[in-house]
Amino acid sequence: MLALLLAWGVYSYGQSEKSSPNIIVFFVDDMGWQDTSVPFWDKVTDFNKRYHTPNMERLAKEGLKFTNAYAMPVCTPSRVSLITGVNAAHHRVTHWTSPDRNKNTDHPDADLNPVDWNINGFSPVAGVEHTFHGTALPAVLSQHGYYTVHSGKAHFGSAGTPGSDPENVGFQVNIAGNEIGHPASYLGKNNYDKRVNGKPNRNAVQGLGKYHGTDVFLTDAITTEALAALEKPVKAKQPFFLYLAHYAIHIPLDADQRFIDKYLKAGLDSTEAKYASLVEGMDKSLGDVLGFLDKNKIADNTVILFMSDNGGLSTTPARGGQAWTHNLPLKAGKGSVYEGGIREPMLARWPGVIKPGSVTDQYVIIEDFFPTILDIAGVKNPKLVQQVDGKSFLPLFKNPALKDDNRALVWHHPNRWIPAEGPNIHYASAFRKGDWKLIYDYRKQKLELYNLKDDIGELHDLAAQNPGKVKELAGLFTAQLKKWDVQWPVFKNTGKAVVWPDEVARK
Known part of the structure; x- marks a missing residue:
């Protein structure tokens, strides 16, 4: 007990000597547990050998690896849980929201009636139909002195609702985020769009006009803009919260030409090579973020949390599709409550607090990010609309061996999804x-x-x-x-x- 008290005293003293830490959530879309060269199992697999993610490797080497980290089966439920601390079963955004208001994305079913879930997602304003009303994480941090930046995919709420705009959710800066769930294109030369009959695509990424007609890949554009936005708080010595939420590695499978050749030469087919190039482009973004922190000499006072919103998309060649993600040894994939749909690659780094090369087997879940980040920021007893279900994993930073086998985790997906390729998700x-x-x-x-x-x-x-x-x-x-x-x-x-x-x- 004395040793624990002394250790906590050292931790508390270290905190008091520094300003409030900067916090970065590096959030990836549709990234499976195996889509990385970092092994999150007890062995290195052939899939780990396939991908090249040196910056994830660096983050694991310098920080903490979570081998039992979970999200929800699909994207919007995970995103709403992250910014509210509420489990999807509780906030009732149990499926992905349509960009169009009041459109139910549940597929009709012959046997079961659809449930009345919150089809319009999250709302910071009360009284909006079919939404979950809550106090969002960036709003709380902003109230406590943080400069809050959103860059990339939002997908918190449907168009025309307050939750569709990250600035309404509490971000002071919004880069390329709105109601869409995936990009029309990753290619700057296509203006991040794929026009249909001469008209802009519903999923064209907005707000990046300066890159139109260029060779700048979408992943790079939102990273460059995010880091440019951080210049202001860094110069002012103001703590910042950056939510860098990549559209990658969600479809469409647009090849990142900087990386694809190595995968083709390794014998992957063109589809798998495109996917692998998206993964490596995402990892390059992580390297750019780490480089920015080093350049500005703020790495020691910045916490980075790396996470994915759901498991890798599981495709079925027998249905005419071509598999490009492989979740084995996990079962199934995105949309499923089996491990392949919910277990995620998760990493954390906090120099001076987390011991480099640490590993924890304690299971955590996406709603835990909310209370953890507030703990990191030193926010006590915030005024919230919602009841928080998540549990802070901050103690694991100092003691990764902590275990709580009495904790219960819940996944609730009372929905039906028929992906373009792959098995029906019931x-x-x-x-x-x-x-x-x-x-x-x-x-x-x-x-x-x-x-x-x-x-x-x-x-x-x-x-x-x-x-x-x-x-x-x-x-x-x-x-x-x-x-x-x-x-x-x-x-x-x-x-x-x-x-x-x-x-x-x-x-």
């Missing part, structure tokens, strides 16, 4: 406590049980052999879902609701 939810994970398939009204410590690929359903564990987890799972008053599907033919997990467990 209604499902999941619950993790310790090494055990319970998955509930609404359509089948069936529970699956996995031990992730022994079976990271979720290949062996242990429900039949462990009825006691199923009953225990199903009870806890149901209690939490009911506490949050979640939306719950109803069968079309009977008008009856899908039974709760604990009802299945009692059969």
Whole structure:
């Protein structure tokens, strides 16, 4: 106990000697757990050998690697959870929002009626239909002296709602962010657009006109503009919060010509090579950020958090698609509550606080970013509209070995998605406590049980052999879902609701 108190005293003293730390969230879109040369498993895989991400390697070497970091199955739920600290089951933005207001992105289903989820996403203003109203992270930080910058993908809310504009969400600077979920093009020579019948594409990236007609790749453009925006607070010695949210590595698969040749020469087909070039371009952006911090001599007082919003897109060649992401050994991919859809590459660096080369196996989840960042900033008891579900992972920075196997994590996806390529993603939810994970398939009204410590690929359903564990987890799972008053599907033919997990467990 004395040693812990002394260690905390050293930590607190170090904090008091410095100004409020700068904070950077480096957020990547659709990046799977295996789409990097940094291994997040207990071994290096062939997929880790495929990609070239030297700046992620540097971040891991100089910071902390999280091997059990989670997001939601799709993008908007993760983004809303990050800026509010609320679980998706609780804020009810359970699927990706359409750029168009009041448009439900759920696909019709033959068996289940759609639920009334918040199809317009997050709103900083109360009373906006089909939105979750809350106090956003950048707004809180701005109120406490931070200069807040958004660059890249926002996708917090649909067009015409307050949440579609990052400046309404609390960012003092917004670069290229609005309601769109992916770019029409990554190519400056195409004006980051792909015109349809001569008209601008709905997903054309806005606000980057100075790069139109150039060879500047989108990933570079939003990085360059983000770092230029930081010159002001750096010069004024004001702490900043940069949310650098890349459109990469989401489709379209536009090749980054600076990097693609090496992957073609390595034997990858053109599709996989394009994807790998997007990954390396994203990593180059990370290197530019690290270089900026070094150049301005502010690295020691800057916290960097690297994260992805959901798992890699899982495609199925049998349906005519061509696979370019590979989540193995994890099961499934984006849109799924299996590990391939929710387990993410996550890194953190804070010189003088995090011991270089640290690794933590403690599981964390996307809503934890909110309380953690407020802890880092020293914000105590902020005035919030919402109840925060996340838990600060700041203690892991000093002691990565800390374990809390009693904590429960929830994923709730009462939606149906049919991606252009890949398997249909059907209604499902999941619950993790310790090494055990319970998955509930609404359509089948069936529970699956996995031990992730022994079976990271979720290949062996242990429900039949462990009825006691199923009953225990199903009870806890149901209690939490009911506490949050979640939306719950109803069968079309009977008008009856899908039974709760604990009802299945009692059969």
